[in-house]
Amino acid sequence: xxxSETTPRxxxxxxxxxxxxxYGPRMALRGLSFVLKAGRLLGFLGPNGAGKxxxxxxxxxxxxxxxxxxxxxxxxxxxxxxxxxxxGVLPESFGLPKxxxxxxxxxxxxQLYGRTASDARSVGMExxxxxxxxxxxxxxxxxxxxxxxxxxGIARALVNDPVVVFLDEPTIGLDPRGQQELxxxxxxxxxxRSAGVILCSHLLTEVESVCDDVVIMSSGEVVASGTVADVIxxxxxxxxxxxxxxxxxxxxxxxxxxxxxVRQVTAxxxxxxxxxxxxxxxxxxxxxxxxxxxxTLLRAEIxxxxxxxxxxxxxxxxxxxxxGGIK
Amino acid sequence: MSKASPVWRIVFWRELxxxxxxxxxxxxxxxxxxxxxIYAYLFASNSELQLLPLKQMVLEIVKAAVFVGLFIxxxxxxxxxxxxxxxxxxxxxxxxxxxxxxxxxGKFLSALSPWPAALAVAIPYWVVLSKGDVAxxxxxxxxxxxxxxxxxxxxxxxxLVSVWCNTNKxxxxxxxxxxxxxxxxxxxxxxxxxxxxxxxxxxxxxxxxLNPLGAANRLLNDSIVLSAPADRLWLWTTTPLLFPVLVxxxxxxxxxxxxxLEGGVRRLRARPI
Numbered sequence: 001x002x003x004s005e006t007t008p009r010x011x012x013x014x015x016x017x018x019x020x021x022x023y024g025p026r027m028a029l030r031g032l033s034f035v036l037k038a039g040r041l042l043g044f045l046g047p048n049g050a051g052k053x054x055x056x057x058x059x060x061x062x063x064x065x066x067x068x069x070x071x072x073x074x075x076x077x078x079x080x081x082x083x084x085x086x087x088g089v090l091p092e093s094f095g096l097p098k099x100x101x102x103x104x105x106x107x108x109x110x111q112l113y114g115r116t117a118s119d120a121r122s123v124g125m126e127x128x129x130x131x132x133x134x135x136x137x138x139x140x141x142x143x144x145x146x147x148x149x150x151x152x153g154i155a156r157a158l159v160n161d162p163v164v165v166f167l168d169e170p171t172i173g174l175d176p177r178g179q180q181e182l183x184x185x186x187x188x189x190x191x192x193r194s195a196g197v198i199l200c201s202h203l204l205t206e207v208e209s210v211c212d213d214v215v216i217m218s219s220g221e222v223v224a225s226g227t228v229a230d231v232i233x234x235x236x237x238x239x240x241x242x243x244x245x246x247x248x249x250x251x252x253x254x255x256x257x258x259x260x261x262v263r264q265v266t267a268x269x270x271x272x273x274x275x276x277x278x279x280x281x282x283x284x285x286x287x288x289x290x291x292x293x294x295x296t297l298l299r300a301e302i303x304x305x306x307x308x309x310x311x312x313x314x315x316x317x318x319x320x321x322x323x324g325g326i327k
Numbered sequence: 328m329s330k331a332s333p334v335w336r337i338v339f340w341r342e343l344x345x346x347x348x349x350x351x352x353x354x355x356x357x358x359x360x361x362x363x364x365i366y367a368y369l370f371a372s373n374s375e376l377q378l379l380p381l382k383q384m385v386l387e388i389v390k391a392a393v394f395v396g397l398f399i400x401x402x403x404x405x406x407x408x409x410x411x412x413x414x415x416x417x418x419x420x421x422x423x424x425x426x427x428x429x430x431x432x433g434k435f436l437s438a439l440s441p442w443p444a445a446l447a448v449a450i451p452y453w454v455v456l457s458k459g460d461v462a463x464x465x466x467x468x469x470x471x472x473x474x475x476x477x478x479x480x481x482x483x484x485x486x487l488v489s490v491w492c493n494t495n496k497x498x499x500x501x502x503x504x505x506x507x508x509x510x511x512x513x514x515x516x517x518x519x520x521x522x523x524x525x526x527x528x529x530x531x532x533x534x535x536x537l538n539p540l541g542a543a544n545r546l547l548n549d550s551i552v553l554s555a556p557a558d559r560l561w562l563w564t565t566t567p568l569l570f571p572v573l574v575x576x577x578x579x580x581x582x583x584x585x586x587x588l589e590g591g592v593r594r595l596r597a598r599p600i
Contacts, residue, residue, distance in 0.1 A: 084422060112337060115331060
């Protein structure tokens with residue numbers, strides 16, 4: 001009988017508190033703390049060198065932390081064997097054996113998790129169906145395409161019916177359709193299995209659309225964490241960007257400058273044709289300020305090609321919070 | 328209801344299959360068979376010219392079979408962990424809730440598998456070359472005994488190096504280095520015993536005794552060429568007996584439980600039970 005059948009799953013499936021790790025004099029992790037709840041998808045973000053891989057390796061018991069603690073499903077990190085029974089991991093780069101078929105591969109891992117050969121095989125077949133590889137169950141995994149390799153990797157991560165699933169860059173190298181399909185599968189894992197899923201990715205748009213929560217790291221520190229909406233909202237600025245035709249830029253700048261709530265209008269750096277409109281603090285409470293800005297431009301017969309609040313996307317938050325954090 | 332298999336057995340069967348279905352062990356045994364065939368052919372030609380006594384010829388083919396068989400075990404062992412690191416398959420294995428020691432045991436047993444194959448390939452050559460001489464009996468007793476005692480040691484050395492190295496290249500080079508360090512002095516002292524075994528100095532005897540390959544070399548020489556009685560041979564089994572015990576103790580007691588993703592061994596610390 002599996003663990004999930006005998007023990008009710010806790011709401012908080014992963015709790016990390018003050019995890020630290022150094023490689024010689026370099027501090028790779030400076031106190032990682034966050035909570036992951038069952039059935040939630042958490043985006044784990046950060047520029048290269050931010051400490052994501054170190055964090056994942058610690059949380060998956062491959063490495064030991066220098067300080068701090070974590071628990072998975074209430075099991076302390078001092079019991080790595082028991083934690084390994086409750087987690088599933090898709091590492092960023094993982095190899096597949098040359099001489100094994102997909103079903104043999106999953107059966108092998110199922111057996112390593114203590115299942116009998118026949119049980120491991122039937123679980124393997126179910127998983128292959130779940131990840132859409134049932135038709136290729138008897139093909140050698142070495143003949144799989146990149147997308148199929150990622151899917152078999154996810155199937156392997158689910159072989160023990162985990163409480164927490166770690167997916168390190170699962171969409172890397174996939175075409176847009178492949179990315180979309182894989183993210184759909186990831187969402188399905190969180191919803192149908194009630195597992196907490198940690199998704200490491202550089203695809204911020206996708207993370208924003210599929211994840212419930214987010215942790216952003218920079219230089220080994222957590223610079224933001226919470227629900228995706230909260231994190232975006234917390235860093236939202238009182239600034240908007242407006243795109244107008246190039247010949248109307250000067251007119252638009254002049255007209256917008258006449259609005260009392262507008263503090264400054266400048267050309268948006270690195271974005272030709274865009275104006276950056278900074279509003280004063282009082283405008284934050286004014287729910288009609290956007291309407292008045294647009295109305296001013298429309299009255300002056302200046303075409304508005306595009307309009308967006310600055311800081312309103314995860315990407316903006318990420319760039320703002322991790323500026324200078326790339327080592 | 329059937330029970331789950333022990334981890335070492337699951338790892339053993341998987342490794343065995345990887346090595347023998349288009350893997351390193353199969354390739355090396357095929358090369359070994361070819362080389363042993365050439366070697367035997369050269370000796371067969373020699374027997375017509377009678378440049379080398381028959382017993383000496385049997386000794387040489389037995390030594391070639393045993394020492395190359397040990398080399399194959401060493402190389403397969405040297406690939407077992409660092410190879411998985413390089414192919415990025417080790418992390419998946421370490422993420423399972425299995426005992427590191429059992430993983431090492433499974434891999435070790437599989438690294439031993441070339442030895443019985445090498446022996447099976449070699450014995451017909453010994454039989455043919457000995458032409459029914461009494462040396463064949465000694466070869467058939469002591470060749471397998473020496474190989475079977477030392478194969479675990481060499482597979483174990485390969486694995487120890489493999490656990491410590493991050494890349495397969497460094498693991499292979501280091502293992503080959505260790506092998507040369509052991510075999511070259513053994514061949515030198517072996518040569519001296521062939522020509523002047525009774526005058527061999529105490530010091531050279533001591534060096535031979537301390538070197539497991541030297542001791543094996545001497546034992547094979549004394550049994551096959553000199554037809555020495557068993558009571559004179561036991562001394563030379565000491566190192567081939569103790570060396571594997573030492574290597575396997577380090578491998579299974581210290582290194583095995585500390586197996587980790589990066590090269591080296593995780594410092595073990597007490598965990599609450």
